[in-house]
Amino acid sequence: MNKLEVMKIFLAVCEQGSFVGASRALNISAPVVTRSIAQLEDYLQVLLFNRTTRSIVLTEAGRIYQQESQRILDELQSAEDLVSGSYVEPQGQLRISAPVMFGQLHLMPIICAFLDDFPKVNVQLKLQDHVINLLDEHIDVALRIGHLKDSGLYAIKVGQVRQITCCSPAFADAHGVPNTPEEVSNFTTITTNTQSEMSTWRYYSNGKEQNVKLKCRFKVSDNNAAVQAAIRGQGLTQRMSYQVSDGIRAGSLVRLLKDFENEPLPVNLIHLAGRKANARTKQFIEYAAAKLRDNIALNAD
Structure with missing residues (x-):
């Protein structure tokens, strides 16, 4: 049994959620995948997956083996990068994470330019609005909005944003x-599903935070939809400044209650590697940081 190859097959099953999916991803037959996992479980003398006719789920032992296998393969890749020159010339796979709308509006153009300038680098971009664990998700670089709690992260500040209340000129008229x-409670508002459990917006007044109850008429599935609904005159919405800055500059949105806005939130590029980061990670951070710092949408006033 080739342990490294079996680890790769095991991790592919974890990522794809099925033996068939792993076989397609690796371009090998499903029986090879099934046999490899069976051999691995027999060798370890533990069950790595709980199997049903419709799904497979990692056992506790399987979750531990997944984390350690990924760590081993990442360290092997780092060693190969070191001797092959990847720590000098950017090349290989770069995994990036960012909030959905931020990634679409402000990070995608940077990544596309980076790929043009560094043709030996491949990028996998994950857009998701919830906070993730970089180690568990195998992310090299993430963009995070807000104050950081994890002291184990290396952070490079690239700007700041804040919550802005706005509406269209037509709605205001x-x-x-x-x-x-x-x-605000006298006006119809637009919120997202992530706010569905919250019936208030927060402001800052007389030296303290103030929560205002909403009269919500329109709930949508994502931030961009909320912005578009506001532009179309459906009510007030409270969004991050980077989400509405283009609309405000274009005149399709009007900024409201500026004197009552909360303090700005930092925007950081974060990673785990620090000085040990390979060339592609270092180069992307330097490349993206310079462009993001020049982005007017990340300089909330």
Whole structure:
């Protein structure tokens, strides 16, 4: 049994969620995958997957083996990179994570330019709005908005954003605008599903945080939809400044209650490797940081 090859097959099954999916991803037959996992379980004398007719689920032993296998393969890749020159010339796989709308609006153009400038680098971009564990998700670089709690992360600040309340000029003309946070409750609002459990927006007034109850008429599935609904005059919405800065500059959105906005949140590029980062990670961080710092949408005032 080739342990490294079996590890790769095992990790492919974990990622794909099935033996058939792993066989397709690796371009090998499904029986080879099944036999390899069976040999691995027999060798380890543990069950790595709980199997049903419809799905497979990692056991506790399987989750531990998944983490350690990924660590071993990552360290092997680092060693190969070191001797092959990847720590000098950017090349190989780069895994990046970012919030969905931020990635679409502000990171995608940077990644595309980076790929053009560094043709030996491949990028896998994961767009997701929840905070992830870089080690568990095997992410090299992530963009994170907000104050960092994990002291084990290396962070490079690239800007700041804040929550902004806004509406379209047409809505303002037809319904007026709130002059204080208390008046927000008199207006129809647009929220996202992630806010569905929250019936308030937060403001800062008289030296303390103030929560305002909403009269929500329109809930949508993502941030971009909320912005578009606001542009079309469906009500007030409260979004991150980077999400609405283009609309405000274009005049399709009007910024409201600026004097009551909360303090800005930092925007950081984060990674785990520090000085041991390979050339592709270092180069991307330097490349992206320079462009993001020049982005007016990340300089919330």
